[in-house]
Amino acid sequence: MVTALELIDVEGVEALSLRRLAQALDRSAMALYRHAENKGDLLDGVVELLLEQVVLDADAPAWQDELRRVAHRFRGLALEHPNAVPLLLARSLSTPLGLRPLGMLRPLEAFLQLANRAGLDDAAAVAACRSFFGLLHGHVLDELQGVVAYPEERDDLLRLGLHRLPLGEFPRMRSLASAMSAYDGAAQLDRLLEALLVSLAADLPPSG
């Protein structure tokens, strides 16, 4: 499982085949079927391995801080394993909620418990959960988009490959090349979180 992740990290998701993995483990390809029923099971295993590393503490005293912490931890994980991000985000698109491996559900459960303790009612907790993870996944997805086309170039326009774009149709993108290069993902995530937390606070009973 951990070898599978390493393989993905250095060669990308599509380079992970049963034969390549078996070779890396000095086993035959078929031996892998003793530990996973499918290739899919194997990918789920990788996802679980990653998610184990981002534990949401349902008993955290300050829930806003805990959400910020977990969000940044998740982002960090994505930056460490960019090749695994498609897995992380897309595995659950194909698997119904109740049939997912438990490791993929633990963050959800912990969030819901936290929301509960923070005072949200059922409907608000579900909405908050989807807001939070939607936001998080969306941010990570966008931050990791391959932006740089030619890393060795010094000029921003050339580095991003934006010089290829027709002048007439894409004036803004071309003129914003350097603003795009200066993008700060962590700050951006903070902005999004702040907006979310404000909107969540509005759902709390007025007590405070």
Added chain:
Amino acid sequence: MVTALELIDVEGVEALSLRRLAQALDRSAMALYRHAENKGDLLDGVVELLLEQVVLDADAPAWQDELRRVAHRFRGLALEHPNAVPLLLARSLSTPLGLRPLGMLRPLEAFLQLANRAGLDDAAAVAACRSFFGLLHGHVLDELQGVVAYPEERDDLLRLGLHRLPLGEFPRMRSLASAMSAYDGAAQLDRLLEALLVSLAADLPPSG
């Protein structure tokens, strides 16, 4: 291209192979290489075909309304073509910004133009752009997650497959089954957009 999308719609992304598509078109598999260099090009074509259907008008008079409209249009498209969503979200993870097909860049350019006309400076426009699309992609990603495991079941807990979960470890998820069933994606998207627009308004020069 349109046939490729139809194939994806009814059979899923991974069912789209050159041979299957060629068969659907009554051509040989190799004939497809006259119109696309790669299978990747073909997938890009499908993405472009979809994105053509969600045009952001950079000259819209009320920019907030335009953003809301485009967001909901994109969501609608995703609901119409759920099988194509992985493509829509993941294609750009592997292709540097400047090398993407123009159809994938047009929404970005239009957003940046709109932000410019709304009064945002360069850095704020880029940040807003990533906020907007990150939020949108994240929401769609999360809304489309397969939640229902057994559509024919009447009881929420069984329908979502949540009865499988260990009682002790997942109390909240089990008790929230019906709240999850009542999820309203459009309303959720509106909530997220509202939070974003509030935070964007704060970036505008104080004039109004």
Added chain:
DNA sequence: GTGCGTTCATGTACAGCGTACACATACAGT
């Protein structure tokens, strides 16, 4: 010890994949 069921690994085989290459056909412009 002997036989047994269970676990784990292997080797072979098959259908399907993307695509490189060589070849055929049809049509446009000279």
Added chain:
DNA sequence: ACTGTATGTGTACGCTGTACATGAACGCAC
């Protein structure tokens, strides 16, 4: 009529996931 250029076909290669049959190593009852 000759010649590109665009389009389609057929064959072939190396790769994929995995079904199936086989075999080795073990704990355990007798």
